[in-house]
Amino acid sequence: xxxxxxxxxxxxxxxxxxxxxVKAIHELKLKNMDDVQDExxxxxxxxxxxDDVEEILHEELKKQKEGEV
Ligand code: FES
Numbered sequence: 001x002x003x004x005x006x007x008x009x010x011x012x013x014x015x016x017x018x019x020x021x022v023k024a025i026h027e028l029k030l031k032n033m034d035d036v037q038d039e040x041x042x043x044x045x046x047x048x049x050x051d052d053v054e055e056i057l058h059e060e061l062k063k064q065k066e067g068e069v
Contacts, residue, residue, distance in 0.1 A: 002056050010052050013045035018056060025060045026069055033057065 004010055006019040024030060024040045033054055036042055043050040063069045 002052070002059055004052065004056070010056065011040075011042040011045075011049040013049075014041040016040060016042050021053060021056055022060055025057060026064070030057070031061070 002018065004018040006022070007017055010016055010018050010021060021036065021040060021042060025036065028035070028039050030036050030039060033043070033050070036053060036057055037044050042053045060069070
């Protein structure tokens, strides 16, 4: 599980909370980090949040695959 709660900021540069990233992943059908970066701007400034954003992406894709969302 991700160490972030829904309301926690994951990407401080782009002011993105976990819930913002999760919403974008599902609504915009983002499949990889390039998609996430293009659509949300997450991890495009300093990159320090890249691994955290990627972890969230993988969790959400897994949920989609398992039919949880
Ligand atoms: S914290 Fe996300 S790009 Fe810097």
